[in-house]
Amino acid sequence: MNIGFDIDDTITNSSDVFVKYAKEYNQLRHIDYQIDTNELNQSLAFGWNEDNKNEFLNLYLKKILTETIPNDDSVYVINELKRKGYKVFLITARSDTEIPNMYEFTRNWLLLNGINYDKLYVNCKNKLDVCLKNNIDIFVDDNYNTCKIINEESKIKVLLYSTRYNKPIKINFLRVEKWKQILLFAVMQEEKRLMKKELNYVDVDKREDFPPEPEGFRFVHFYGGTKNYRGYLAPENMSRAEFMEQYPDYIPEQNIPVYENNGIILRADPKFPCPGFYILSLNKTYRAFDLIDDVTFLRFAFILKKAKEGMRKKLGINYAHLLSNEKADSYVNVHFWLVPVNGISSPDLLDFDVKAYLNSFTPKENIEKILDYNKKLREYFEEINLVEQDNRLCEGLDNKEIIK
Helix, strand or coil, X not given: CEEEECCCCCCEXXXXXXXXXXXXXXXXXXXXXXXXXXXXXXXXXHCCCHHHHHHHHHHHHHHHHHHCCECCCHHHHHHHHHHCCCEEEEECCCCCCCCCCHHHHHHHHHHHCCCXXXXXXXXXXXXXXXXXXXXXXXXXXXXXXXHHHHHHHCCCEEEEECCCCCCCCCCCCEEECCHHXXXXXXXXXXXXXXXXXXXXXXXXXXXXXXXXXXXXXEEEEEECCCCCEEEEEEECCCCXXXXXXXXXXXXXXXXXXXXXXXXXXXXEXXXXXXXXXXXXXXXXXXXXXXXCCHHHHHXXXXXXXXXXXXXXXXXCCCEEEEEEECCCCCCCCCEEEEEEECCCCCCCHHHCCHHHHHXXXXXXXXXXXXXXXXXXXXXXXXXXXXHHHHHHHHHHHHCCCCCC
């Protein structure tokens, strides 16, 4: 497995040294300010303006990074991971604008402190990109915002290394207090990976190119893979929703849920690579709409409305046909489709060849746009606090008699 680490305040104690010199600088410049060591923002922590910040870095940053020492057990854990066969990537925002030739400066510090690693990256403004390019499985950082982005926009397991300034932040991913917890987590993840049976799959350019399935099996396919479509062999009565719930690691990036709460899931349709084409379904399989409880069905309508609202406001999709799907096939889970129709007008559904329209899109040409749409729609749902709205609606409906 590949493991990525931030350096400052993750591997090192750099903020402790930073505070030491901040106090010295404030005395030098006669800045009478009560320093707050739990505050990350330098203006609030030290009472500095932009000129102070720039002057401080010019005077002290090289001293700080030279004097900083590894946190307890960080050298042992990293070297133990290397000994066990993991690949270690050090990914830092340290930049050449701060110290000329920052790569060599940092490399020398790592060598001096006996830290083994495979690759060192400096000048990293976007750590997510570096992680994705290096197939990172686990990433550790003290910066909450960095961890949040990587957690939300990838399948990478994220660990927030606990510091005095990020402790008050509530997170929905894992936090570690000690370096040996990182070692334990990595070993457990590797054991789970080795124990997990890899699924067989077939990659094809066209869906009709999938070979005949063995008796009792069917291909659950997604657009993507090395060609245009990838199909996994699954039991013939397993719905796509059941497959994705049982094997979340096999869901392609573009089909990771855009919204998921209390059993309801909205995601880009896995079968047709049409940007803005969303499917709303449940993590539990229902063969018919009338089998869904009343509260969930009413929540369906509410989330569909908010999804279409976001498509109009953020994606520029003015019209979309709302379609439902209920078939007798044993592997089909009931769901709704939002099929986008661009422009200021929309064809009547009876005049709209939905299948031909959806088949006109090819995966390789559209995946990047689908990922961009997903990101914008997720941001919109966060902006309007859709989870909170959904939960309030659910509570309100539960407290009322819906059907008299």
